[in-house]
Amino acid sequence: MKTPTKAILLLILTVFLALSCSRKKDKFINRNFHALTAEFNALYNGYNALEEGRQALNDAYFDNYWEVLPIERMQVFEDVVLPGQSKNESFSRAEEKAVKAIQKHSMNIDGKERNPQMDEAYLLLGKARYFDQRFVPALEALNYILYKYPASDKINQAKVWREKANIRLDNNELAIENLKRLLKQEDLKGQDLADASSILAQAFLNTKVIDTAITQLEIAATATKNNDERGRYRFIQGQLYNQLGYKDSANIAFDKVIDLNRRTPRIYLITAHLEKIKNFDFENGDKLEVTELLTELEENRENRPYLDKIYHQIGAYHLQNGSDSLAVAYYNKSLRTDTRDKLLKAKSYETLGDMNFDASVYAKAGHYYDSTMSNLVLNSKPYRVIKRKRDNLEDVIYYEAIAKANDSILRLVNLPESDRLAYFESFVEDLKIKAEEEKEKLEAANRNSGLATIGSPGGVQVNRGGNQEESTIFYFYNPTTLSYGKNEFNRYWGDRPLEDDWRWSSKGATNNVNTNTNVSIADIASDEERFDPQFYISKIPSAEKEIDSISKDRNYAYYQLGLIYKEKFKEYNLAKSKFQDLLKSNPEERLILPSKYNLYKIYELLGENSEAAIAKNEIIDAYPDSRYATILKNPELITDRDENSPESLYEALYIQHENQEYADVISKSEEYIKTFDGDAMVPKFELLKATASGRLYGFEAYKKGVNYLAITYANTPEGKQAQNIESNILPKLENKAFVKASDSIPENYKVVFQFKNAPKETISGFKETLDEVLGNVKYYKLSASVDVYGPDTKFVVIHGIKTEQVAQTFNQLLTEEDQYKINTPYFVVSSTNYRIIQIHKNLDDYLNIDNN
Template sequence: MKLRFSLLFAGVLGGILFNACSTKKDALLNRNWHALNTKYNVLYNGNLAFEEGREQLNTTYQDNYWEILPVERLQVTNEIRLDSEDNNPNFQRAEEKATKAIQKHGMEIGNEERNPQTDEAFILLGKARYFDERYVPALESFNYVLRKHPNSDKYNEATIWREKTNIRLDNEELALKNLKRLFRYERLKDQEYADARASMAQAYINLKSPDTAIQQLKIATSYTKKGWEKGRYLFILGQLYNQLGYKDSANLAFDKVIALNRKSPRVYMINAHIQKIQNTPITAENREAMLEYLTALETNRENRPFLDKIYRELAVFYANADQDSLALLHYNKSIQATANIPQLNALNYEDLAGYYFDENQYATAGAYYDSVLTNLPENTKKFRNVKKKRDNLEDVINYEKVVQYTDSVITLYEMPVSERRMYFENFIAELKEKEEAARRKEEARVTAGFAAFAETKGGKENKGKFYFYNITSLGYGKNDFINKWGERTLEDDWRWSNKNRIRTSEASGETDLLTDAQGGEELSDDQKYSVDFYISKIPDQTQVIDSLRKERNFANYQLGLIYKEKFKENRLAAEKLEKVLANNPEKRLILPSKYNLYKIYDEAK
């Protein structure tokens, strides 16, 4: 009897469950069964995958603090994606779960959806597509909710997400119109109201209306319950005030970001400090206080991840105070501390390039401009400007080499014989001193290396063996050969003097004094330490010196034009043109030099 009753009960229960699984029957049991399975099974796992995807985006996304931040943290690649392509496996899984919930548990009966959880499935589907940068399919998902679930408690959320998608599709005017309608006819929760206002702010930023965007962001900041959103919105407010030129209002917004402290991500607080510093003019009265401010940021252990930006601000501070050595030190520290922030690297390299350009070290400046270019996107105006400056610098480098060479030769030619001899005696003494210091340093290095090797197992095993079997002796002999003869290729006639390489100055590119000016060969020891040899290389023919003077004047004239027209460096241009006129120039250079000087001084009035 009990068995029969159990079988009967199981059969009835199975029939009820089988009947409840149907998506074609609009019964209370069917609706609740599918709603329960949708919410606590498929959608639950889908939402978990979606949140993991967003967390991954937040950890990998890098904001560009040198431009107005987007209201929403989302890396946009501007790539056209197909439905089959995935950007993030977590978003793909969330989309799969949402699709499964719709296909398996959807109950569209009589052109009306009867499963109350299907709207959430479509919203999840739309959000997964949105963060996967497939905005048109995302728009379809949100529109489906608004069309099929007009009485849903998720109606406002779906509307806000639809308008965020419209903004991504550059339909800002439509998004603003729909959001204003939402405010007029619907009652929103505080967080929904904040999200809608923030979306409107982004639309106005895109439409180049920062003043209206400020009003929307103020409202969003007041209503949001999320600390990270409040910090981000306040920081963007400060940026917008800066864009409009309202430095005091910007600093008030940045002060509010700083006051949030741990309620908001620290990255906003540090950048707020930096923006405040940049907004504050350095004067004699506040210079010491500003240095203390920057030093406090530098020494705070919690700011270690942001030292690259702090070092840069210290470098700029010292550069403005004409403390060049400290400025260079902190620029280099900023570069070393920078972790994959190309915008910061580009700024540091550009400042260093400008410094070396002003110091007339043009080859070094050119190398830094090359580094700037590697940190800039190629299709930007900034890249094109720096590239043009770098190309123009090639002419500067070549003409400056001519000026330096001709100046040196003419200066030596014009020296009295006694001064000329004294100059080369001092040069030779300095050369010997440097070579002796280098020799002692190398000997100490080799001795220390062999001493350390002798204590190892390999060194002890080779002790007392034939020369070519003794690693220690062989290594010492090899180093002694290199010190005496330099690096030599294994070939016939290896002792010939023209096998040596010509040494050049990296900073100026000039041929070294230790090479034969005519043959391009490295000098022998007798020549290297002979005053008479150097003196004999100075031209003594008037026509040669006159030719060098003409070369120098023409190079200075060309430099003056380049500085004036291409670099807008009127001070340097004037110096070069004045030198042309002061050194008995050819007639063809006099009139254009005077005309360009007139234009320069006229602009300076």
């Protein structure tokens, strides 16, 4: 009997379940069966996936505390997501569960949903799409709740999430309107009120209505039961008060964050303390109290993850308090924490750079600015500001490096033999100590890691110690030895690009100038040579010509530094010392007079009138016919731009260049280059001379002039322009092969009359006649010009002919009377080939081709 009874009960249960599974019957059993199944199966798993994804978002998100924090911790990416793809698998899984719940458990009977869990399913669907940054589909799901389930207990949540999606779509005004209506019509309590108020605050922030945003954040912070959210809202309030300039109100908001203590994330607590310290009143505040607070924050073990921010703020406090050395120490401590906050790094490097700049240590400031730029977004506004600062230091860093290196060499040249030997013996001892220390560090690191050592053949060592499993580690798979190798390479060679011939000195990074010549030689020496003092002594220049060259380079660097400090940075004392050092160093004659004149101007600017009078008399007595003496003797007759100034002469010469007086431009440029040697205008004259040489003598002359300018004046704007021409333009001009006519490529053609050694009057007369004749030509709009080809040859060129056939039969365009006026031989050339002829001066090669 038992078996039939069980079978009957099983059959009844099966029938019951089958009947309750139907989604078409509006029965108590059916509704509750599908409601329970949806809630505790699909929706439960979906919300777990949503929470997992949300937690991953929070963990990956990095708040930028240098700006006002967003209300919600979510980074919106601009990446395009194709249909069927997802930015986060957890949100994709949550969406799948929501869709599954809707598809399998929805009970839409007679246009009305009978399953009370479906509003929850659509809310989950909207949230999953929102966090997956698909805001339009999220709006669709949330709007469906508002349309289909107006009596749902989730209706207020749906409205809030809809406005969150609107805000992400930049519909801030619409979100404000809808949220205001919601708060007015509904008596929201608890978390619903907190969510609505906080998102309304975000909309006001986006529209720059800061005071109203603060009010809404106050409501949200009071209503929420989540202390994480409360701490964030209070902290943002403090930031907004600071933005408005209300420091007292900001400090009250930060105090409320601090009062939460362990109940809120520690990052809010620490940053609130630091923000309060930024608001400290240095004139009336208690500095001892602030110092004690900073010390407590620094020494608290719980604050170790935030030492980067703490050290930075301590440095800022000491800097503002006038303790520069302490500030530098703490900024460096902050940088050594290897912080994830790139903006913090950038601000630390920038501050250190500014401190060195203010102390006139420009080379070091330049290196700090380099590090600043490496931690900023490329081409952002802060990046461009720092880049401008760094570019201004380019020349001073370059010339300071030359001056320092050459001074070191010349000091060694002038040392007695015994002093040289003692110097390099001491130097070698230091090298040995450093090498031993490096060796010990490497051995200790390898002992601790139990991995491969550099000493093992091929960088491989078998570990057989203790009970550890035998293993063979390739050198480049060992992080310890690999890191050591990288550091050693950078120490020896600097930052080298990955290319052929990387060992050449010219391949080194331009912003890592090694000014210590001895260390540079030690880096490339063999092990035997590296610890031999005589090896270094043998490298000291001994030839008089070589020593003179080093001395000249050093003196020119002094002169350029003097000009830079005087004109660009207004550092008159620094400029004075450079010019004075130059005049003591037996400089070339060309540098003496401009150096003395610049010293005279500096003495005047510094109010050292007696020194200025001495310098003035020296110039007038020793160089009575110079331009400088004329200026000093008759200052009332000289304007800032007198006709003999380099600027005025350059402008006049440029006009001659435009008029194709190339030979005159070349000779005068050479004269002015000698006259104004050392002046900032000299590179401009060199560039004008190179261009005129190219126009008159062709490609090779232009190439030679540009190359000289690029090497000799490498750090001037003209030198950099020449480097660009050499790299990017000359290769395109190098091809001298003539181009054949092609039907697919339309060409203009020119009719060219050649005049060799012809008087200027003959050419101008022919040009006037030609202009008159061309005016009589029908159907064609033609013009003529006179072009210089070479020192003795000029062209009269007719422009405006579109086809080769018309150009070849040019005579037939003229009237019979005009044909008698123009009886000079001519040749026809395409515009492209005419350009090649002018660039390479290869007219004979062209005429030898059967083109005409």
